[in-house]
Amino acid sequence: MVALCWLRRDLRLSDQAALYHALRSGMPVIPVFIFDTNILNDLEDRADKRLQFIHDVLTQLQQQLVKKGSTLDVFYGTPEQAFAHWTKRYKVKAVFTNHDYEPYARERDAAVSVQLKALGIPFHTYKDQVIFEKDEVVKDNGEPYTVFTPYSKKWKLKLNDFYLKPYPAGEGFYQQPPLPVPALSDMGFEATDNNFPDKDIEEALLRHYDKTRDFPAVDGTSRLSVHLRFGTISIRALAQRARQLNEVFLNELIWRDFYQMILWHFPQVVHQSFKKEYDGIMWRNNEKEFQRWCEGQTGYPIVDAGMRELNATGYMHNRVRMIVASFLTKHLLIDWRWGEAYFAKKLLDYDLAANNGGWQWAAGSGCDAAPYFRVFNPTLQTQKFDKDLLYIGKWVTEIDSPPIVEHDVARKRALEVYGKALKKS
Incomplete structure (x- = not known):
């Protein structure tokens, strides 16, 4: 009996909500990832830098898991095909993953949930990529905000250490020999340069962010957006630093939550x-x-x-x-x-x-x-x-x-x- 932890916008093994809950389930955990053909088939560029970034990160995660005697299981195809494959390969007793708020992701997750329910497998999802989601920060009458400033004020009033508390990494990964991560060429794509921004940023940059962020010739922005997009860093850890070092930078993180909230409530946008x-x-x-x-x-x-x-x-x-x-x-x-x-x-x-x-x-x-x-x-x-x-x-x-x-x-x-x-x- 195993639990699957489905990685999507949360490509890390530390301070990761779904992985934390999966490892606490008591079942051996297999982290899984899908190179989703519903998305890949729409990519025009065969040398897409985002795919290179994801592939590099998966390779790093694989190395971390191999040291623990475990492995990533990476599937190329549709989510339905992936879970049909995994539920035959393993005795899957539960699937854990984190929320995604985009319209396609919501449809995808609903379909997978139905597919798993037919097999008697529970599908657990958690908040991870934002600090506040959905209806967590709304007007006093329960309606969603559509203006940023009052939203950000309510956001800051609600914020406390509980919401920034990290999910501790745990042990309990399923022990098996490493499985190969599909090569980009196997999926019809080409390798690109991998000169990606570092996810470790200097404290001085954050401290001076409000003074340097508007000047494109200056190295004055964090360049963390790609890491936030794919979850290679924790939004909680970054918000904690921002709260201590620079309110303008914290506001940029609040804008992320704001736009995700807007997309959730007003998907027609x-x-x-x-x-x-x-x-x-x-x-x-x-x-x-x-x-x-x-x-x-x-x-x-x-x-x-x-x-x-x-x-x-x-x-x-x-x-x-x-x-x-x-x-x-x-x-x-x-x-x-x-x-x-x-x-x-x-x-x-x-x-x-x-x-x-x-x-x-x-x-x-x-x-x-x-x-x-x-x-x-x-x-x-x-x-x-x-x-x-x-x-x-x-x-x-x-x-x-x-x-x-x-x-x-x-x-x-x-x-x-x-x-x-x-x-x-």
Whole structure:
């Protein structure tokens, strides 16, 4: 008799809620992972950096488990196929996993739960990737918040040491010879460079985060987003450090919870504007201009630098993400969903809730969004955050390329188009 611990967005063996509960069950535990073809089949890039990151982490986990006389069991296929395989291979008495709030994940987990229930196998799920979830931080009347500031105040009032308490690592893994982790090539993918951000960050960086985070040429952000996305670090441990060292950094972690909460309560935001009236905007959706934006050929150096950094590395500085998103939706009047989808293909740290929230914020259509008449001026943004052109100079050499559209013209056009749509509503 064994318990399976299904790893997803929690790729670590310490301070991991589902694994803690599985090891406390008294049954030998087998950590399992699924390379889900429902997701992989939609990936366009055969050299996807996220897959390389996951594969590297699984390899490291495997090494840790082998030292304990155990192994990961990694399956390539659909979740239904995986559990049909595992329930035949082992005498599975329970499955433990952590909550996931995305629409596909909710459907997937519901289907697996039904599949296991038919076999008499309980399916236990726990909170792990956020501090507060679902209805844990709501208005006094029980309704979900849709504005960040009051949400964050309630979040901080509720926070105490109980919610940051780590789940101690335990013993009790199933003893068996190591099983091979499928190679990327076995799944039809190619290896990529693995120059990924470190998950160990200096205390000084966190202490000065509020002063350095807006300058893309400075090493002033944590670069932990990919580790938070895949759960290679504990959100509880990081929030504990943030609470002690820097409230602005803590606020960034609260934004993660906020967007996950929004996605849970308003799953329609995946395809629709949070503010419905914004779906009435008459987007220009010029495909040639979109392609120039994708390639970093707009003639606005700060925009082009951001897009070239993204295409080359899978990363873009958060300040620059806001600038390029505002540019696409306001200057070019291209539907935020086009930009969101492009980021989803390219970002190493891609997270549906945060990506959707960020794009709808930039477009003005989201909860607690920038007002539609706020149109970032790329030139002023450059003067404020990269005045010595250190960041731009790294990615763009042709500083004097003609702009795809003049800022004043674009701003006037955006205000007219947005204004017309919002008057109709």
